[in-house]
Amino acid sequence: MRIDLNADLGESFGRWHLGDDEALLQVVTSANIACGFHAGDPATLVRTCAAAAERGVRIGAQVGYRDLAGFGRRFIDVSAEDLYADVLYQIGALDGIARSVGSRVSYVKPHGALYNTVVHHEEQAAAVVRAVAAAGGLPILGLPGSAVLTAASAAGIRAVPEAFADRAYTAEGTLMPRTSPGAVLTDPSAIAKRAVRMALEHEVTAIDGSLVSTSAESICVHGDSPDAVAMATAVRDALVDAGLDLVPFIDHG
Template identity: 55%
Template sequence: MTATAVVDLNADLGEGFGDWSMGDDAAMLEVVTTANIACGGHAGDGSTMRAACRAAAARGVAITAHVAYPDLQGFGRRFLEIAPDDLTDQVVVQAGALQAMARAEGTSVRGVKPHGALYNALARHEAQAGAVVRALGELDGLPLVAAPGAVVVPAAEAAGLEVVLEGFADRAYLPDGTLTPRTRPGAVLTDPEAVSAQALSIATEGGVRAADGTWVDLPVRSLCLHGDTPGAVELARAVRARLEEAGVTLQAAL
């Protein structure tokens, strides 16, 4: 066993819009160490962003900008063949808006974590990876949160950016180390025992078993829980308790 002594536990929050809300951000902020706050691409508006930043600051929770394709209708989970220059602008305007709200609430944005289909595209789409890296450079070199093996990782590192590698406690993995598509049965884990066991495996063993039994290496510093997963708060509490029982320290990666 190669225990990882310190792990970041992050969640995607601030995913409401106007009068409509998603998830229990207040409860999740009592559990996680980093909040990935939506900033207008797939969800979120000015008031939602401000409220999420204020709540995170009050609890000492780190903030990353949860940037996405401009796709409110599809919740950012549809791939868009967006022009690289347009994608750069989207990342800059979304993260920049969250930076302004965070500053107004006495805190700051410490990094950028792409959402949904954009996150998945950065595993293989070199043009979009380059567009995101350019945006981070224009955002004064904000660090990037990404999946191990994604093409965006070496591109970001070559540009001198800090990269935090991330694994998922509540998503099933394929043998190649990518996430099982949400269209497939079992892609999202909702059983507290299964989710907490996977989190512990990633944190202390450096990987997980895919559905076919293949071992998937995940040398990560951060673990994600989705705020919109059914029973998200219960899952987050189960994960935190399991990790702390095993002696793993929870601390923001950025």
């Protein structure tokens, strides 16, 4: 039994520091690294890619809206052509950095508002998939049943479903908006138990008490959450104790 553990990294910018990337890279197996549009400056991305490469952690391009001020968490009604170009640009930029330190971009994961938008917004989902196809057809990590994963599969691109250990779910299987009470979980023990249930029983309890299917190849913990390292470590330890091998999903075959 194998599972991947991913987290968002490389989100510091200039003198503004966010998260402990070095510590998280000791825990996760895949790193969703910012590409400079929602977060991350070039020097930060070089350091993060180099550290990931040194530890054998797979690098994913975390593409987002051009929204540094909003940290990519605001919906932008961007045209399909502009979104296609923005996503293609971000993948290429991060892959150039990754290759310079002996690694490469192995997959793509939308960030923040873009991630949530392409769950249902078919036009933006198609633009993201078209950009990924133009960049070589890398696997796309996303929410199960989302428009972007459906479009990826139709395009012959590997669609990789993931689950979120530290986020609350709606009864429809989508993530609760961050502005809603209880949307972000903070108890490492509870988060670890959820992760094991997601990996072994393929389900999670939604905010209304109903059960939601979480057939996922990867589990995400957020790198910008308070005590992110403690939470990620608790999740990793719990998964290992439950008999799961932590392996990058890109190596699952």
